[in-house]
Amino acid sequence: MKIDFQKGGGLVPAVVQDADTLQVLMLGYMNAAAVKATQDSGKVTFFSRSQNKLWQKGETSGNVLNFVSMAVDCDNDTLLVMARPVGPTCHTGTVTCFGDDKSVGLGFLAELEALIQGRKTADADSSYTASLLQGPLRRAAQKVGEEGVEVALAAVAETPDKLTSESADLIYHLLVLLAAKDVKLADVVAELRGRHR
Numbered sequence: 762m763k764i765d766f767q768k769g770g771g772l773v774p775a776v777v778q779d780a781d782t783l784q785v786l787m788l789g790y791m792n793a794a795a796v797k798a799t800q801d802s803g804k805v806t807f808f809s810r811s812q813n814k815l816w817q818k819g820e821t822s823g824n825v826l827n828f829v830s831m832a833v834d835c836d837n838d839t840l841l842v843m844a845r846p847v848g849p850t851c852h853t854g855t856v857t858c859f860g861d862d863k864s865v866g867l868g869f870l871a872e873l874e875a876l877i878q879g880r881k882t883a884d885a886d887s888s889y890t891a892s893l894l895q896g897p898l899r900r901a902a903q904k905v906g907e908e909g910v911e912v913a914l915a916a917v918a919e920t921p922d923k924l925t926s927e928s929a930d931l932i933y934h935l936l937v938l939l940a941a942k943d944v945k946l947a948d949v950v951a952e953l954r955g956r957h958r
Contacts, residue, residue, distance in 0.1 A: 765837040766793055772808060773838050777850070780829040780843040781871035781947070786850040787858040789818070791840060796831070803828050805844050824848035870936070870946060877940045893937050901941050904934040 764773060772790045779786055789807035791799070795815055798806040802817070805826035809816040819825030826844035833840055851858040883891035893901045908931040915924040939946065 762831070762833050763837050764793070764796065764833050764840070768836075768838045772810070773840055775805075775807065775840040775842050777805060777826060777842045777844055779868070779871075780845050781875075782868035783866075783871075784857055784868060785859060786826070786844070786846060786856070787818075796840075799828050799831070799842070805842055818850075819847065822848070822852075824850065826850065870932070873933070874936055874940070874946050877936050881940065890937060893934075894941050898941055901934070901938045905931070905938050908934050 766773060769790075771792050773792075775789050775791045775795075777786045777789065778784065789805075790810060791806075792808045795806045795808045798815055798817070804817050804819070805828050806815055806817045808814070817825070825847050826842075827847065829843040829845060831840055831842050846856070849856055851860075853860075877890055877894075880888055880890040881894050885892040885895045893904065908927065911927045912924065912931050915927040919927075936946065939949070
């Protein structure tokens with residue numbers, strides 16, 4: 762990866778995106794030392810223009826950005842950094858520095874997956890999701906089968922709104938079943954991507 766640090770006087774903008782939800786989290790600046798520190802430490806590190814030194818995101822708050830990957834744009838002067846945040850990214854307490862805590866589009870599935878994971882230890886008497894996760898695996902599997910049939914029936918005999926509703930039920934129950942088997946949605950996406958080649 763060739764990065765042109767000279768255009769920006771030794772710095773390049775680094776757009777940080779959540780590797781799971783694809784939300785844009787923040788914009789920072791990196792020099793060559795920050796890029797190396799990020800790759801070596803596994804924690805996203807920037808160059809602080811105000812303090813004139815390297816700065817690891819979350820070094821005081823604990824809200825680090827775990828480094829996943831980095832790409833340079835077509836002009837070699839801007840970075841796209843994929844990361845997994847631990848806690849809110851913004852110093853104001855929001856998920857992103859752009860004020861919107863809502864994942865958009867398909868990125869919401871990663872947010873829902875994380876919510877379902879959190880229900881593994883919730884009270885099964887007060888949470889339907891927890892009751893599925895803590896109950897016999899066959900119950901969660903059965904729900905996927907039932908919802909799949911309901912989707913098929915809605916496709917041939919119901920309105921588009923009913924098909925949408927039943928599809929949402931199927932996707933939710935599939936995410937619960939995946940969580941019960943400790944399979945990540947990213948694993949399913951990787952399998953689909955591998956088949957696409």
